[in-house]
Amino acid sequence: MELVTIEDIRAAAKLIGDAVLRTPLVACPWTDPSRPLSLKPENLQAIGAFKVRGAHHMLARLTPDARARGVVAYSSGNHAQAVAYAARVAGIPATIVIDDTAPPIKVAATEELGAEVRLVPLTERAAVARELARESGATLVPPFDHPDIIAGQGTIGLEIAEDLPEVAAVLVPISGGGLASGIGVAVKALCPNAAVFGVEPELAADTRDSFAAGELVHWPAEQRVRTSADGLRAEPSELTFAHLRSVLDGVLTVSEDEIRSTIGLLARRARLVAEPSGAVAPAAYLHRADQLPAGPTVAVVSGGNIDPALLAEAVQA
């Protein structure tokens, strides 16, 4: 299987240009000086999540013909809004297929970004999106299972290596694995001495099990949905798992309590609003020190789209 390379990621960074925020590393001077933490705040991207990087990149690579035919995506989460946003910026028509049980606020947010929304039963979401793409000739933009998406997310790793070449450990959440694949490729190429760890909720630790087994292990969907980290309920594909095996030093897990208390800490001490999925990497820094190397550490805060009631509860805990 052909893996995304550092050259692909450099090319992606060039194509994306100023269309996404080049996030800074935010230092946390309240952490252990022997392993100082910096946060990569991807929650500050336009729609509140790193997903805009892969979406912008994939759209930037479309031919003029393909652009005219538009794009289709299915998701009820950050990917939906990322594709809608990137399409609006690029002037490309977008249709987003969302399951009819999704909160109306997510549907409204996607429509507000100019996308056409199709509501269908959850089980039909993927099929409807594929059918729409087939009928109209639109390009299906997948959330992670595509080299363009992986290379786009990898630009985060490029920036980490540029800003902190002495980094000793990088912590990245894992869901479908596109983010960890791209960042891992970039960091391992540019900072070969740095360790890269994936982080999962204990309640959706399929990739940890896959690493232990040496092959993709599947968890039933009804188990994965238990975690509050709603962005981390997907599983890697063959493509992303091949990347993860090649670039990760291991997979750590964190508990729901650790996720929630980290959301509170990030708001109080780093002044950043993280969603549960965005808090797992800093949570691993805080609670899995015994499994991490010493030295400067970067944790990716992947997104910040959190239910206000949950944020209110976490910040006061």
Next chain:
Amino acid sequence: MELVTIEDIRAAAKLIGDAVLRTPLVACPWTDPSRPLSLKPENLQAIGAFKVRGAHHMLARLTPDARARGVVAYSSGNHAQAVAYAARVAGIPATIVIDDTAPPIKVAATEELGAEVRLVPLTERAAVARELARESGATLVPPFDHPDIIAGQGTIGLEIAEDLPEVAAVLVPISGGGLASGIGVAVKALCPNAAVFGVEPELAADTRDSFAAGELVHWPAEQRVRTSADGLRAEPSELTFAHLRSVLDGVLTVSEDEIRSTIGLLARRARLVAEPSGAVAPAAYLHRADQLPAGPTVAVVSGGNIDPALLAEAVQA
């Protein structure tokens, strides 16, 4: 009176170097496209406020002798922690004089940064700090009334002009006026067509009145303390007022309700935690559109040290 110049601010940026975070402009795609808002998130600085810029700059300009004698500051707010932090980074001993009614958490945070804390009655704070400086030969680092502080805060304006040269309006909170003075000088020098507005809480609108009167008008301290924006209760000095008159296009005010609702909006839609003082500039963008020019607008989010209970309330409103 000699005012700080753009050359002073460029020199400050060079001296400060990497000691402070070069904050990005965070785009808010949910705002009016005819006057798109970008936030300058100074709440992401190490101690959660822009104050580290002036403090780092003033300390960087001390002679080796003066460094050995240390620094003194009086404050119970962000300035205390900014001086303590900058002194720790520079390896300079720091004594911070705090009033004995300050919340213990602020005292602890300052001590955690390695500063010696002296607790005294509020009315004796300034006198004790001056006496300490006189006795020990330490340098007193004032919160705003000094050209080095103004030039340090002005580096924010330099970055705004670099990142968004087509900016039409810049909104900056006013308390003692050091921040607005520095940013105003930089923006007016580099983007002469941009308007720069100061923003105050209605409950501490002394500078608005001073602008109307054409001279410094004082509000009794017991009136100024009514606002929840505890960082905006000071008044300009002759030095900062001279700068403000020379560079500001006007002073806008916002209500306490507007401040609180903006804190909630920034957390939900920009994923940034702002303290009340840090929310007044975006609040003016949102609620004083009729007094602002069209075009790209930057609002400075000056700090993010907020009581968790207040954040919890605001985010759910």
